Amino acid sequence: MKNVLSIAVNVIKDAARKKVFYVVFLFGLAIVALSPLLPTFDLGARAQFLRDISLSLTSLFGVVLAVILSVSQIPGEVERRTIYNILSKPVSRLQYLVGKYLGIMVSIAAILLVMGLEIVLLIFIRLHVFTPLIFEGVFAVFLECAVIAAFCVMLSTFATVPVNAFAAVLFYLVCHVKTGFLHQKLVEGAFGVGKVFTWALYYVIPNLEDFNLSQPVGYGGGAGAAYMLRLTAYALLFVVIFMVAAYLVFRSKDL
Amino acid sequence: MEKPAVTLNNIKKSYRTGLRMKRKVAVEDLSLDVTRGDIFGLLGPNGAGKTTTIKVLLGIVFPDEGNGSLLGCPLGDRKAHERLGFLPEQPYFYNFLTAEKGLVLYGKFFGLEHRLLAKRTPELLDLVGLRQDSHLTLDKYSKGMLQRFGIAQALLNDPDLVIMDEPSSGLDPLGQKEVRDILLQLRERGKTIFLSSHQLSEVETICSSVSIVNMGRTVKQGRLDDLLAVRGMTRIIFKGEDPAALDALIPVASDVEQSDGRTVVDVETDVTFRALETAHGLGMEMISATPLRLSLEELFLETIRETAG
Numbered sequence: 001m002k003n004v005l006s007i008a009v010n011v012i013k014d015a016a017r018k019k020v021f022y023v024v025f026l027f028g029l030a031i032v033a034l035s036p037l038l039p040t041f042d043l044g045a046r047a048q049f050l051r052d053i054s055l056s057l058t059s060l061f062g063v064v065l066a067v068i069l070s071v072s073q074i075p076g077e078v079e080r081r082t083i084y085n086i087l088s089k090p091v092s093r094l095q096y097l098v099g100k101y102l103g104i105m106v107s108i109a110a111i112l113l114v115m116g117l118e119i120v121l122l123i124f125i126r127l128h129v130f131t132p133l134i135f136e137g138v139f140a141v142f143l144e145c146a147v148i149a150a151f152c153v154m155l156s157t158f159a160t161v162p163v164n165a166f167a168a169v170l171f172y173l174v175c176h177v178k179t180g181f182l183h184q185k186l187v188e189g190a191f192g193v194g195k196v197f198t199w200a201l202y203y204v205i206p207n208l209e210d211f212n213l214s215q216p217v218g219y220g221g222g223a224g225a226a227y228m229l230r231l232t233a234y235a236l237l238f239v240v241i242f243m244v245a246a247y248l249v250f251r252s253k254d255l
Numbered sequence: 256m257e258k259p260a261v262t263l264n265n266i267k268k269s270y271r272t273g274l275r276m277k278r279k280v281a282v283e284d285l286s287l288d289v290t291r292g293d294i295f296g297l298l299g300p301n302g303a304g305k306t307t308t309i310k311v312l313l314g315i316v317f318p319d320e321g322n323g324s325l326l327g328c329p330l331g332d333r334k335a336h337e338r339l340g341f342l343p344e345q346p347y348f349y350n351f352l353t354a355e356k357g358l359v360l361y362g363k364f365f366g367l368e369h370r371l372l373a374k375r376t377p378e379l380l381d382l383v384g385l386r387q388d389s390h391l392t393l394d395k396y397s398k399g400m401l402q403r404f405g406i407a408q409a410l411l412n413d414p415d416l417v418i419m420d421e422p423s424s425g426l427d428p429l430g431q432k433e434v435r436d437i438l439l440q441l442r443e444r445g446k447t448i449f450l451s452s453h454q455l456s457e458v459e460t461i462c463s464s465v466s467i468v469n470m471g472r473t474v475k476q477g478r479l480d481d482l483l484a485v486r487g488m489t490r491i492i493f494k495g496e497d498p499a500a501l502d503a504l505i506p507v508a509s510d511v512e513q514s515d516g517r518t519v520v521d522v523e524t525d526v527t528f529r530a531l532e533t534a535h536g537l538g539m540e541m542i543s544a545t546p547l548r549l550s551l552e553e554l555f556l557e558t559i560r561e562t563a564g
């Protein structure tokens with residue numbers, strides 16, 4: 001466990017050194033820049049709209065960050081061969097992998113937390129409305145990032161960085177668009193083999209659209225505790241699947 | 256009898272070099288044993304498979320065939336790594352860290368307590384002569400300084416076995432001497448050292464056993480004294496280059512050479528006295544008579560030539 005933590009801390013320090021955490025300033029600027037574009041409805045509608053777009057922006061930032069932080073983590077260390085000296089210590093490959101992932105997720109969590117605070121602050125300053133509910137949406141974004149980062153870490157055990165980044169974008173698009181499309185198909189009712197296939201795809205591909213809470217958080221009273229719990233379990237399931245796959249490849253890989 | 260510190264049995268390792276290309280064989284059939292308390296030298300020309308062998312030992316790559324053990328544990332068992340120190344071939348360290356922080360980071364992986372680390376870090380930096388520059392980040396280090404850092408981090412856990420891939424690479428003569436002294440000190444404390452090297456004179460002075468590999472195979476292995484001794488031969492060295500001595504000694508000796516004001520005579524040991532009598536009769540002054548020994552360089556070059564092609 002100590003080894004996992006040491007490796008995670010190193011990932012976070014590395015992110016800090018590369019000034020990754022500065023994105024929170026960028027994010028702050030972005031939402032401040034967007035907020036004057038509000039249509040001048042009543043106060044409630046403006047708060048809703050601001051919640052919606054800032055959450056979408058959080059999602060965009062989070063996903064990009066998850067990809068950037070995770071694609072080059074392992075290939076970078078293999079390329080620079082700093083991994084040799086780590087693995088010559090009593091550090092197992094599993095500890096290494098989990099430590100890397102943990103470091104990525106803690107970095108993302110810290111950044112998302114600050115982004116959430118920025119949104120609350122902005123809405124409070126501009127509209128004098130206090131909206132802690134935004135954190136429900138931010139948490140869903142965090143879960144989505146967890147799935148995407150695990151996917152990228154898995155790919156990074158065998159794919160090159162550009163291939164991995166490209167695949168990550170594809171993964172993101174497929175999981176957002178395709179599931180909606182497949183759902184449509186299912187509801188409309190495909191037949192026979194097609195139906196089984198559609199059904200299989202629908203459940204095998206993580207439905208990332210479920211993590212988008214800009215509607216319920218933006219315009220309603222949130223998604224509710226039960227939904228959040230199910231969403232967490234759903235994300236965890238994919239994280240575990242991807243990380244197990246990553247370990248199976250990484251375990252016997254020549255470095 | 257104690258188990259050897261390191262064993263490798265018939266290791267074969269090939270690398271994939273491309274999607275469709277043939278695999279490149281780096282180690283063909285390599286076996287070795289390192290007795291505890293020894294300084295063992297793995298020798299071989301460039302590309303012979305030394306680094307690959309070390310990577311197999313450390314579980315960085317996996318052999319296609321064969322097996323081995325480290326400190327009594329099978330290869331890949333992380334328990335052995337707790338008592339192991341490793342110096343990589345090149346300074347593959349996090350170069351954004353200072354030497355001090357680097358030692359602390361690597362020390363943590365050995366589960367060393369903060370207090371112990373705080374004490375050991377300056378000691379090690381002193382040992383390798385980096386105390387002055389301990390607050391500089393490693394990317395500002397010279398090659399030799401990085402090598403010194405590498406040696407320091409290899410000793411963090413006071414290891415029982417130290418594996419070093421070319422320990423003296425990039426070091427100045429003083430540094431090389433310091434490393435030799437460090438290694439000898441370690442041996443005095445009962446540690447085992449496994450090193451690969453091209454510095455044959457260095458290996459000759461410190462190693463007790465060696466293994467010469469060529470093209471991925473072990474071609475010579477044993478105690479250095481046994482390998483270098485030419486059995487049954489004695490070398491006598493006399494003062495002077497008297498041509499008469501040459502004629503007189505040739506019938507007795509296997510080899511006579513005169514140069515630099517000395518006459519060097521190699522004889523079969525049981526005729527040593529006859530040679531000495533002959534020389535005495537000519538009034539020659541003897542400097543030394545010792546068992547004939549090859550230099551490691553001679554042995555190395557001969558072995559590599561024999562096994563080439």
Ligand SMILES: Nc1ncnc2c1ncn2[C@@H]1O[C@H](COP(=O)(O)OP(=O)(O)OP(=O)(O)O)[C@@H](O)[C@H]1O
Nearest residue numbers: 270272279280281300301302303304305306307308
């Ligand atoms: N990752 C790799 N992929 C393909 N071939 C490799 C790889 N690593 C090593 N080789 C090949 O394996 C052989 C042995 O390499 P190795 O690095 O073990 O040699 P070495 O004895 O350490 O040489 P040197 O004295 O130059 O350090 C070489 O022919 C090299 O080309």
Ligand SMILES: [Mg+2]
Nearest residue numbers: 305306307344
């Ligand atoms: Mg080498």
